[in-house]
Amino acid sequence: MSDSTVALAEPNSAFGKYHFLLRRLHSLSGIIPIGLFVCVHLFTNAQMILHTLFGVNPATGESYFQHEVNFIHAMPALELIEYALWASIAFHAVLGFVYIFNSKWNTTQYKYEANYRYTMQRVTGIIAIIFIFFHIATLRWRWDIGGFWYTPFWGHGGELADNSTIGMGDMKHVPMSLPYTAYALQFHWVVLAFYVVGVLAAIFHWANGLWTAAITWGLTITAASQKRWGVVCWALGIGLTFAMTAALIGAMTYNFKDMTVDQKTVFTHVLPQDQVTRFLGEGVTKADFPLEAIMEKAEH
Amino acid sequence: MSTKTFKVKVKRQDEAASASYWQTFDVDYTPNMNVISTLQKIAAKPVTADGKDVAPVVWDCGCLEEVCGACTMVINGRACQACSTLVDELLEENPVIQIEPMSKFPVVRDLWVDRSRMFNNLKRIKGWVPTDGTYDLGAGPQETQEEQDLRYAYSRCMTCGCCLEACPQFTKDNDFMGAQSFAQTDYFNSHATGKLLADERLDVIMGPGGISDCGNSQNCVQVCPKELPLLTAIASVGRQATIYSIKRFFTGKK
Numbered sequence: 226m227s228d229s230t231v232a233l234a235e236p237n238s239a240f241g242k243y244h245f246l247l248r249r250l251h252s253l254s255g256i257i258p259i260g261l262f263v264c265v266h267l268f269t270n271a272q273m274i275l276h277t278l279f280g281v282n283p284a285t286g287e288s289y290f291q292h293e294v295n296f297i298h299a300m301p302a303l304e305l306i307e308y309a310l311w312a313s314i315a316f317h318a319v320l321g322f323v324y325i326f327n328s329k330w331n332t333t334q335y336k337y338e339a340n341y342r343y344t345m346q347r348v349t350g351i352i353a354i355i356f357i358f359f360h361i362a363t364l365r366w367r368w369d370i371g372g373f374w375y376t377p378f379w380g381h382g383g384e385l386a387d388n389s390t391i392g393m394g395d396m397k398h399v400p401m402s403l404p405y406t407a408y409a410l411q412f413h414w415v416v417l418a419f420y421v422v423g424v425l426a427a428i429f430h431w432a433n434g435l436w437t438a439a440i441t442w443g444l445t446i447t448a449a450s451q452k453r454w455g456v457v458c459w460a461l462g463i464g465l466t467f468a469m470t471a472a473l474i475g476a477m478t479y480n481f482k483d484m485t486v487d488q489k490t491v492f493t494h495v496l497p498q499d500q501v502t503r504f505l506g507e508g509v510t511k512a513d514f515p516l517e518a519i520m521e522k523a524e525h
Numbered sequence: 526m527s528t529k530t531f532k533v534k535v536k537r538q539d540e541a542a543s544a545s546y547w548q549t550f551d552v553d554y555t556p557n558m559n560v561i562s563t564l565q566k567i568a569a570k571p572v573t574a575d576g577k578d579v580a581p582v583v584w585d586c587g588c589l590e591e592v593c594g595a596c597t598m599v600i601n602g603r604a605c606q607a608c609s610t611l612v613d614e615l616l617e618e619n620p621v622i623q624i625e626p627m628s629k630f631p632v633v634r635d636l637w638v639d640r641s642r643m644f645n646n647l648k649r650i651k652g653w654v655p656t657d658g659t660y661d662l663g664a665g666p667q668e669t670q671e672e673q674d675l676r677y678a679y680s681r682c683m684t685c686g687c688c689l690e691a692c693p694q695f696t697k698d699n700d701f702m703g704a705q706s707f708a709q710t711d712y713f714n715s716h717a718t719g720k721l722l723a724d725e726r727l728d729v730i731m732g733p734g735g736i737s738d739c740g741n742s743q744n745c746v747q748v749c750p751k752e753l754p755l756l757t758a759i760a761s762v763g764r765q766a767t768i769y770s771i772k773r774f775f776t777g778k779k
Contacts, residue, residue, distance in 0.1 A: 249737065337743070
């Protein structure tokens with residue numbers, strides 16, 4: 226037997242030199258920009274249930290949730306935050322895939338709880354990135370996925386199906402936050418199912434990632450401290466699951482008849498008549514909500 | 526005497542480059558057998574269950590008391606020591622005992638594998654206490670009982686490879702060092718004199734294949750026959766790496 230069959234590997238590339246830094250940035254990018262954003266995002270969305278519980282805010286005529294959305298949309302450098310988030314997600318996902326392909330799952334042979342979590346961490350990461358992509362593609366870029374997952378609105382207003390005479394800017398002054406989320410989720414049960422699976426995957430990925438990150442960075446060293454931190458991560462995960470549930474209940478129970486007149490105008494002009502009938506009732510058409518009213522407001 | 530026998534299925538390989546194949550043997554049962562004594566019986570009568578004369582099965586072993594780490598095999602799907610794995614317990618889970626060489630190390634022949642990757646990693650992390658010199662260094666600093674207890678646990682490592690065999694991050698194709706190296710890094714870095722080489726060890730352990738490649742499956746903790754506190758080692762080396770990287774960022778010369 227040769228006495229040295231394995232060469233002493235030394236860092237020989239730029240990637241090798243920054244190996245540790247890349248790994249730690251991968252861990253950090255999951256916790257701070259992405260994880261923290263998802264926490265805020267889920268907490269904000271949980272307030273959609275306020276509409277189910279208390280109806281329209283009499284002071285504004287809009288749902289309580291709208292206040293939160295307006296606050297976010299009023300934040301300075303919002304686009305910068307958006308691109309920074311995209312960059313973080315892309316970095317985390319690309320490196321994540323590289324790391325996945327450099328290992329070999331073995332849960333069939335070693336059926337330990339932590340080993341299942343190891344595999345789940347990788348599976349939920351893949352589910353989460355697919356979900357995030359479709360989530361953004363449908364809500365932000367208004368992609369039409371298979372004809373059953375489609376949200377033809379912006380966070381503000383919408384775009385006319387036949388906008389030959391009217392610029393799309395005209396209707397963006399009408400806030401559509403809760404109706405457009407509710408529309409996406411009530412449209413088809415597959416969308417709701419994908420949201421439940423996708424968000425639960427993201428929550429598990431973050432909660433479990435927080436637990437292992439504490440070992441990676443060396444915060445929890447003793448078995449007892451790892452157990453204590455595990456309880457905290459469980460609590461965070463359960464809390465976020467409650468937030469998700471509240472948001473989904475809010476979106477699924479939303480009654481489109483609660484929309485403001487402006488929102489109904491956008492809704493009826495953007496959607497085909499069968500959807501207008503489905504959500505606003507028999508006999509309601511876009512003729513009931515003339516466009517001129519909101520166009521006048523936009524001019525002021 | 527009863528002539529009770531049991532079946533043993535062995536994964537064989539004639540040489541490093543050749544393909545592996547399975548052979549089944551009928552072995553006479555005697556009470557309190559372990560896997561090594563089973564293999565000794567096969568060596569004494571190397572005839573397969575279907576009556577074919579074959580070359581005796583080759584395996585590696587040393588102390589036969591779970592201290593040297595040489596006889597690690599994958600027995601009934603789990604990495605463990607052949608000397609301390611008892612036939613009675615194996616027969617309780619399955620009437621046929623299945624023995625394979627470790628899958629993460631190159632096979633030399635049959636159940637004998639080349640574990641030099643682990644020993645090379647011990648060299649890389651400088652797994653020793655630097656006491657050589659031209660004069661007597663005198664007695665080392667005192668250590669608390671708590672420190673001694675932890676380091677005694679680390680000292681039980683016998684480089685058997687169970688932790689690496691069970692590790693999903695450790696494959697034949699990558700350069701991951703694994704729990705064994707990390708435990709020895711913490712072992713020597715926490716030694717009052719071994720500490721002198723702590724930075725050099727961390728330079729290696731923070732490179733490719735080092736501590737940051739750990740994926741936290743924690744199989745190592747479950748399968749370690751000597752019950753080393755491997756998760757504590759991984760977290761402790763992780764902490765040292767965190768602090769060292771910050772220190773190096775601000776004061777490093779290269």
